[in-house]
Amino acid sequence: MTNENNSLTSKKVPPIYPAKTKVQVTLIFFVVLGIYIFSMSWTQRQMAGGFGGALGNMFTVIEKFFPPNTAVISAIWGPMVETIQMAIIATTFAAILTVPLAILAAENITTWKPLYILTRTFLNILRTIPDLVLAVIFVGLFGIGLFPGILALVIFSLGILAKLISETIESVDMHPLEAMRSSGGNVFQVIWYGLIPQVLPQYTSLVLYVFEINIRASVVLGLVGAGGIGLILNQQLGFYNYPNAMMIIILIFVVVIVIEYISTRIREALL
Amino acid sequence: MENYSLPPKPKNSMYKNIRNIVIAILVIAMYVWTFVSIDIDWGRAIERAINNFNRVIPRLFNPDWSATGDVAWSMLETVLIAFAGSLMAAVIAVPLSFLAARNMMGGIVISTIGKWVLSAVRAFPDIILAILFVVAVGPNAFAGVLAIAIGSTGMLGKMFAEIIESIDMNVVEAMEASGANKIQILFYGVLPQITPEFLSYAIYRFEVDIRASSILGIVGAGGIGTMIIFASNNRNWNEMGTILLAIIIVVTIIDFASARIRRKIV
CATH class of the missing domain: 1.10.3720.10 (MetI-like)
Known part of the structure; x- marks a missing residue:
């Protein structure tokens, strides 16, 4: 009756993971660890003094950044405002241009497969190019200034926004749309009365989310000459004027936090 | 004959109306401020683009x-x-x-x-x-x-x-x-x-x-x-x-x- 394995007092706990999984996980663990060690030695190969030396050095160098020079705040406020305006304009244009793209990239609206696949592939390629690389190319094309920066932000955020919105469109309730189509509504009527009311809150929320991303991207565009506060930051770093640079970094930090807070609040109210 | 009519539209409350107007004014103000004060040198950008187009774009697609x-x-x-x-x-x-x-x-x-x-x-x-x-x-x-x-x-x-x-x-x-x-x-x-x-x-x-x-x-x-x-x-x-x-x-x-x-x- 009292089987050794079944009794409540048995010390043998059945393993929660099968042996095969354990072997797999161990193997993957060692492969990941191996690549990690290789990456660490590769990235440190040009570094004088190695890891320990760098950490020691770090604190002495970081001290140069402090205290930040608060006197420059009036001088950097203008470029900061300009940066925010860049993000506003870029987000607006991206939000307008994204509508046709998002509809073309939604499987349930664009029923013609080749067009859907083409738009999707285009958006996927667009999203692989980092914002600053776009900015470098546009600065080469249009010269230094705000315009290449805005253009880079528009293209960059278009990829993200169109993908997110097309996914929202794909998840809508198709029944009202079918009902309209069967009672004789044309494509535009179906989109206007059936689709838009369903996706509008998410659309607004995603546009605000992309605005947050654009603010964060726009503050660094100036590093490659595409306007905004990054330009000033780059100059100050070039002059080794670290207290001024630190003040700019702190201002960027504060602006990003404030805008993110406001945007999150609005998005919470929307959904 | 009985007259069929649509159910009455829900009345927007005073609070909602005012809120919507305030939001609209804020958004419009933001756009006016942005587009009026931003300073883009269009002439130079377009001139540069015309000059540089052939130097940049075809070469970009020719790795x-x-x-x-x-x-x-x-x-x-x-x-x-x-x-x-x-x-x-x-x-x-x-x-x-x-x-x-x-x-x-x-x-x-x-x-x-x-x-x-x-x-x-x-x-x-x-x-x-x-x-x-x-x-x-x-x-x-x-x-x-x-x-x-x-x-x-x-x-x-x-x-x-x-x-x-x-x-x-x-x-x-x-x-x-x-x-x-x-x-x-x-x-x-x-x-x-x-x-x-x-x-x-x-x-x-x-x-x-x-x-x-x-x-x-x-x-x-x-x-x-x-x-x-x-x-x-x-x-x-x-x-x-x-x-x-x-x-x-x-x-x-x-x-x-x-x-x-x-x-x-x-």
Whole structure:
């Protein structure tokens, strides 16, 4: 009756993971660890003094950044405002241009497969190019200034926004749309009365989310000459004027936090 | 004959009407302010574009194949920076996320402080962190690793904390009731619930970090960004084409592989 394995007092706990999984996980663990060690030695190969030396050095160098020079705040406020305006304009244009793209990239609206696949592939390629690389190319094309920066932000955020919105469109309730189509509504009527009311809150929320991303991207565009506060930051770093640079970094930090807070609040109210 | 009419439209309350008008005024004011005060030199931009178009665009689509070797090595470095950085971040983020999760350590105070710290870290753009680390440890790839690691810790810590907060606490309570100690609860009650999602987010962050690390070289933190800045300074748009192609291919492959792995894990 009292089987050794079944009794409540048995010390043998059945393993929660099968042996095969354990072997797999161990193997993957060692492969990941191996690549990690290789990456660490590769990235440190040009570094004088190695890891320990760098950490020691770090604190002495970081001290140069402090205290930040608060006197420059009036001088950097203008470029900061300009940066925010860049993000506003870029987000607006991206939000307008994204509508046709998002509809073309939604499987349930664009029923013609080749067009859907083409738009999707285009958006996927667009999203692989980092914002600053776009900015470098546009600065080469249009010269230094705000315009290449805005253009880079528009293209960059278009990829993200169109993908997110097309996914929202794909998840809508198709029944009202079918009902309209069967009672004789044309494509535009179906989109206007059936689709838009369903996706509008998410659309607004995603546009605000992309605005947050654009603010964060726009503050660094100036590093490659595409306007905004990054330009000033780059100059100050070039002059080794670290207290001024630190003040700019702190201002960027504060602006990003404030805008993110406001945007999150609005998005919470929307959904 | 009976008259069929539509049901009356719901009346908007006074409060809602006023709120909508205020919002509309604020939005319009923001746009007027933006478009009036922004200063774009259209003439110069268009003139430049006409002059440069033939020098830039056709060459961009005609990659310089002789640079393939250099580009491949730089791209490898970019991937290694992202890998080391995101793995470091994933490890650092675990204890932080336990501190920031409301249902684990301590009370609401520690959790709130933890979340504030993680949000603060997240607010720094990666490239700003890279600038700080380049000054601190010198212009090399390791500065990039540190920038990626710190930048990703903020996002991963926040995500991990949200995952921990969403676990099934009944399991934990049952274990507590039957006398399991903290370590046992952690290993048998909490970890099995969170591991797949933790891994999934860490791998997703690796995808994001590949994109981030490909531009860190612009401020001297290693990887393919170094080549981007050289190619742009030398107006070598053929080489830029090769670099762009390399970024597109590598990012696409890693996105695809990571999506496959994540689907398998979760």
